Amino acid sequence: AQSVTQPDIHITVSEGASLELRCNYSYGATPYLFWYVQSPGQGLQLLLKYFSGDTLVQGIKGFEAEFKRSQSSFNLRKPSVHWSDAAEYFCAVGDDYSGGGADGLTFGKGTHLIIQP
């Protein structure tokens, strides 16, 4: 069964500093990987996705992520955070539905990002 681990429950970063959120996955085939952000009381917004090809993917709001197959990781990065980046961040792994049926997305438990002024 597929699984996602986000080792950091909380991360505190100063405004303007760089950010890296960790994500490790367990999956038997080539994974389809996603990062979502959730503001308090809101739904999830897709930041970026990896399906295949270039292992460094760019997303919205200045975020990027790098897929490293050898480390089973898909870490999210941002060079300079803004106070508005404070939110909950979820890494997720998905299946290729072309084989029939759907297992949905499997999410990690999330990392709560706190921005210090």
Add this chain to the structure above:
Amino acid sequence: ETGVTQSPTHLIKTRGQQVTLRCSSQSGHNTVSWYQQALGQGPQFIFQYYREEENGRGNFPPRFSGLQFPNYSSELNVNALELDDSALYLCASSLAGGAYEQYFGPGTRLTVT
């Protein structure tokens, strides 16, 4: 382009009652998935609907059921509500046929007392 919408925003039910939550998919999307997000947790997959049929299911009991309509909108029904069913219920729409990204609605906050 209209995003994913859900109704109601909040509701409170009593243990043992039944509830129906509604979702309208994003324009052009033909697949709807439902997730349950307990407080402090990541979303958990309940099931997915494609062409008005259940296309996949997570580890949820049969009292969680759904429907998809010809316009691709969907309902989630939960019977015999339990206290542990209190959660944020998220609907996501996507295009079938591959690992297309899912776009989420704002959710319905269900409280069971």
